[in-house]
Amino acid sequence: MTTEQPDLDTIVAPATPLGRGALAIVRIDGPRSAAILQTLGGVSPEIRHATHIHLQMRGEVLDDCVAVRYAAPHSFTGNDLVELTLHGSPLLVQRVIAAVVELGARIAQPGEFTERAVLNGKLDLVQAESIADLINSRTTLQAKLSLGNLDGVLSRRAMSIRDTLLHVISRLEAALDFSEEGYEFITREDARARIVDAIAETRAMGETYRRGRATTSGLKAVILGRPNAGKSTLLNRLVGSERAIVTAIPGTTRDIVSETIEIGGLPVTIADTAGLRSSGDVVEEIGVARAREAAGQADIVLYLVDASEGVSAEDEMALFPNAILIYTKIDRAPAPKGAFGISVTAELGIEQLLARLDALVRDEFAAPEGSLVNERQLRAVVECSEALQAALAAIEGGLDEQIIVVDLNRAASALALLTGAITTGDVFTEIFSKFCIGK
Ligand SMILES: Nc1nc2c(ncn2[C@@H]2O[C@H](COP(=O)(O)OP(=O)(O)OP(=O)(O)O)[C@@H](O)[C@H]2O)c(=O)[nH]1
Ligand SMILES: [Mg+2]
Structure with missing residues (x-):
């Protein structure tokens, strides 16, 4: 059985990147998908059975593939859907897609498959967003957060608050209906307690955003310090390659040199910067300005001081109170008592530094499951x-049920907007335009 949706376009797109590989998948979604497969393959495979099919157009062979046909509503999108697993050549993919288009499909917009899944209630908005995040994830921790949200951890959290609010709203409304008889279906104290709980829970959700965002977008770390402090040497050691130029001449680095590595389960982009000093050299001054700016925006600042020179008037660590102070070159002179020191050349303190960074990232930035990950959420x-x-103020001020109900409804709608239970077209466009074609 397939569902008739005559108004719906049939769309097609590659679901795998256009490149050479063993296999490439093309997805066709919509009411004409099965008929198109029938025309190209000469057969209509059984639903959900991987079927080997020779695709032809006007007698010309396009490819032999494995086709799987899904019938609405039991597919990713909830529509009739066909997945063709072709040989992984961009040429074959293009020819098959051209044939599918000739047979009445159109090329899908970015994110259109996922959008259809949301429209058909197969996924909510948070889950759809987490697909995009999952595809973009670079570390296991990022993938874990996205998988949790795809599984509905965040959505369930929001829905459980919403259920509480609906419970209170329905009882307050019932009381309104029977106000003349003086019935009460929830005491004001009970309503108030539930609102207070909901406030605590939404606040806790809001607080997950900082970590959620940090986890999905990764962190920025900046290495700062005076010329020759050993900044570029440390960057090279951390990234494991000679990424930045190292010389004994102070003022070697001018532009920001950055590289991303994984620390504490998150991608951290480490920037090596120009040594802080006023040199009078135009290029160097620009580099120093950029260093300060980058440090101002960084999540983590590593402030390096040469142990044999100590802190000088030109040092600016006071401007970065959260910076990790690291004495360098401790193979030549010890770090002050109680201070943390490293030597890249003698491989001293490096393991400890990495462990410290790892702990910092996990303690301060790594997001637990169910965190908010974007501004819309x-x-x-x-x-x-x-x-x-507002509802709490109304209830504590002894205002009418009607007024409390208006505020509670607004709160419940906001949660519905989070998961997309009610959604405006604008929100949809904003979310799905960030996807790539075929998702
Ligand atoms: N003995 C010793 N020398 C080091 C160490 N780390 C760096 N150096 C040397 O210190 C000098 C400066 O190192 P860089 O890494 O270029 O210093 P920088 O802070 O990037 O300097 P600028 O780019 O000029 O600001 C080079 O000669 C390095 O070989 C270390 O741990 N021990
Ligand atoms: Mg340098």
């Missing part, structure tokens, strides 16, 4: 939280 939670505060 945060906006919804903040809006909910504001409406709940």
Whole structure:
């Protein structure tokens, strides 16, 4: 059985990157997908059975492939859907797609498959967003967060708050209906307690955003210090290659040199910068300005001081109170008592530094499952939280049920907006335009 959706376009796109590989997948979604497969393959495979098919167009062979046909609503999108696993040549993929288009499909917009899945209630918005994040994830921790949200951890959290609010709303409304008889279906104290709980829970959700964002986008670390402190040497050691030029001449690095490595399960982009001093050299001055700017925006600042020189008037660590102070070249002179020191040349303190960074990233930035990961999600939670505060003020001020219900409804709608239970077209466009074609 297939569902008739005559108005829906049939769309097609490669689901795998256009390159050479063993296999390439083309997806066709919509009411004409099965008929198109029938025309190209001469057969209509049984639903959900991987079937070997020779694809032809006007007698010309396109490829032999494995086709799987899904019938609405039991597919990723919820529509009739066909997946063709072709040989992994961009030429074959293009020819098959051209044939499918000739038979009445159109090329899909970016994110259109996922958008259809959301429209058909197969995924909610948070889950759809987590597909994009999952595809873009570079570390296991990032993947874990996205998989959790795809599995509905965040959505369930939001929905459980919403359920509580709906519980309170329905009882307050029932009381309104029977106000003349003086019935009460929830005490004000009980309603208040539930609102207070919901406020605490939304606040906790809002607080996950900083970590959620850090985890999905990765962190920025900046190595700062005076010329010759050993910044470039440390960068090279951390990334494991001669990424930056190292010389004994102070003022070697001018531009920012950066490289991304994994620390504490997150991608951390480490930037090596120009040594801080006023040299009078135009190029160097620009480099120093860039170094300060980068450090101002960084999540982590490593401030390096040559142990044999100590801190001088030109040092600027006071401007970066959260910086990790590291004495360098301790093979030549010891770090001051109690201070942390390294030597790249003698391989001293490097393991400890890495362990410290690892702990810092895990303790301060790594997101637990169910964290908010983007601004859209945060906006919804903040809006909910504001409406709940208003509801609390109304209930504590002894205002009418009607007024409390308006605020609670606003809070519940904000949560529905988070998962896309109610959604405007604009939000959809914004979210799905960030996907690539075929997703
Ligand atoms: N003995 C010793 N020398 C080091 C160590 N680390 C760096 N050096 C030397 O210190 C000098 C400066 O190193 P760089 O890494 O270029 O210093 P920098 O802070 O990047 O300097 P600028 O780019 O000029 O700001 C080079 O000659 C390095 O070989 C170390 O741990 N021990
Ligand atoms: Mg340098």
